[in-house]
Amino acid sequence: MGSALALSGCSSEGGREPAAEGTGGGGQVADTERMTIALITHAAPGDTFWDIVRKGAETAAKKDNVELLYTSDPEGGRQAQLIAQAVDQGVDGIAVTLAKPDALKSALKEAEQAGIPVVSLNAGEDSYEELGAFTHFGQNEEVAGEAAGEKLKELGKSHPVCVIQEQGHVGLEARCAGVKEIIPETEILYVQGTDMTQVQSTVTAKLQTGGDIDSIIGLGAPFTMTILQSVEDVGSDATVASFDLNSELAQEIVDGNVAFTVDQQPFVQGYMAIDSLWLNNMGGFTVGGGEPVLTGPAVVDQEQAEEVLQYAEEGLR
Numbered sequence: 001m002g003s004a005l006a007l008s009g010c011s012s013e014g015g016r017e018p019a020a021e022g023t024g025g026g027g028q029v030a031d032t033e034r035m036t037i038a039l040i041t042h043a044a045p046g047d048t049f050w051d052i053v054r055k056g057a058e059t060a061a062k063k064d065n066v067e068l069l070y071t072s073d074p075e076g077g078r079q080a081q082l083i084a085q086a087v088d089q090g091v092d093g094i095a096v097t098l099a100k101p102d103a104l105k106s107a108l109k110e111a112e113q114a115g116i117p118v119v120s121l122n123a124g125e126d127s128y129e130e131l132g133a134f135t136h137f138g139q140n141e142e143v144a145g146e147a148a149g150e151k152l153k154e155l156g157k158s159h160p161v162c163v164i165q166e167q168g169h170v171g172l173e174a175r176c177a178g179v180k181e182i183i184p185e186t187e188i189l190y191v192q193g194t195d196m197t198q199v200q201s202t203v204t205a206k207l208q209t210g211g212d213i214d215s216i217i218g219l220g221a222p223f224t225m226t227i228l229q230s231v232e233d234v235g236s237d238a239t240v241a242s243f244d245l246n247s248e249l250a251q252e253i254v255d256g257n258v259a260f261t262v263d264q265q266p267f268v269q270g271y272m273a274i275d276s277l278w279l280n281n282m283g284g285f286t287v288g289g290g291e292p293v294l295t296g297p298a299v300v301d302q303e304q305a306e307e308v309l310q311y312a313e314e315g316l317r
Contacts, residue, residue, distance in 0.1 A: 029065050030278070035093070036067045037277050038086035039270070042079055042099040042123070043072035044166075044194050048246045049220055049266060053122065055315050056270030057095070064278040074166065074194070076103025083107035086116075093117050093277035098124025099169045101131060108132050117280050121273040122266070123171040125292045134280070135288035137272045139264040139296035141171045145178020147297045148241060148262050152183060152215055155259060157239060159185045160215040161206060165193025165223050172219050175243060179217065187213075196226050203230040207238065215239040221249040221261070228257060245300065250312040253305035263308075264296035267316050 039057050043050035054070055061068040069091065073079045079100070084107045086094055094111055098104060098120045111118050112132040120128040121137040128136040152160055160183055162176035167190050180186040189206055191199040207213060207230060216231065216238050218224030224242035231238055242249060242261040252258040272293060279285040287293060300308050311317040 028063075030063060032065055032278070032282050034065050034067065035278065035281055036069065036089075036091045037061065037093040037095060037274055038069045038071070038083075038089075038091045039095045039273065040079060040082045040086065041070075041072040041097045042074050042076075042169075044074040046222070047193075047220065048222055049244050052246075052266040052315060052317070053270040056267035056272075057274045058270075059267075060271045060274035060278070064275060066274060066278060068274065076100035080104050080107040084110060087111050087114050090114075091116060092281055093119075095119050095121055095273035095277060096124075096133075097122045098127050098131065098133075099166070099171060101127040101170070105131060117277060119273050119276050121269040122264075123169070126170070128292070129290075134286050135276060135290070136292040137269045137276070137295055138171075138292065139294055140292075141174035142178040142181070144243065144262050144264065144297035145175040145180075146182050147178075147299055148175070148217060148243070148260075149179040149182025149186070151260055151299055151301070152179070152217075152239070152241060155215075155239060157215040158183060159187070159212050160217055160241075161187045161189050161210065161213050161238075162217045163189045163191055163199075163203060163219060163223065163227060165191055165199065165219060175219055176217075191223075193220075193223060196222070199223060199226050200230050203227050204234055207231065207234045207236045213238050215241060215259075218242045220244050221246040224249055224258065224261070225252070228252065245308070245312055245317050247309065247312040250300070250305055250309040250317070253300065253302055254309055256302060260299055260301035262296065263298045263300050263317065265298060265317070266295075268295045 108131045118133045120133040164172045191202045218227045276287040
């Protein structure tokens, strides 16, 4: 089995190197007994969104006296193997993304049988209870899509293209479905998110052949930056919008090159996932009372982007 499937203090599957021991977050460390939590996501290599999730998780882990084991794999079967490995290690809690819930059912059943508490984050609002998680941290993706659709409608757009970088990802599909609910002429364009060259060429071809396209939406900051490059290369008048944030995207919103983004506040997702497992271990608390805890959507346009840029540059937004 490859090294991508080995649990460690942090994996190299995100967009940056693991944080050094003792870094991230300030303040006193909890005097509760040391516990171990596995955070297992569907992050693809190089996607900076997950750096923010991880930073939130690391900050909570340091505060809560938690050893954080972070790994990721975008393929559902391999993510399930990572869950099974965490169960075999006897971790005290598992935080997991449920982008492809059917692939994770068996592994999460093993966690339940082993008595390991589970929470979900980012993806899985519709399936977390069925899969045994006691709460979920994220945004309702269809509601977020509707928020993007309403914003595009305010801007007078009637024919957007919604670019999905991972076919079959329930959250991404729901975002585009939400946009389409508000603007029925919305088109879906699938690209291979693990290959930015392919993303750019596919978007460029679409823009060159789709004369009535008046807007195009990326579902993650790195993908939107690539889409923006295609729009500029083609000389298209299409308005660019996005989901999620990083400092580069925030700057493009400040500069007026991207109209807005829908932020789900991933730092909060990572932080609350770890903190809720610590609270559960410490006192049997169940954050959310069995209901999902919403971390978004928060629409960021040029009016708010200047302030948000500061936090994005700090890796918090």
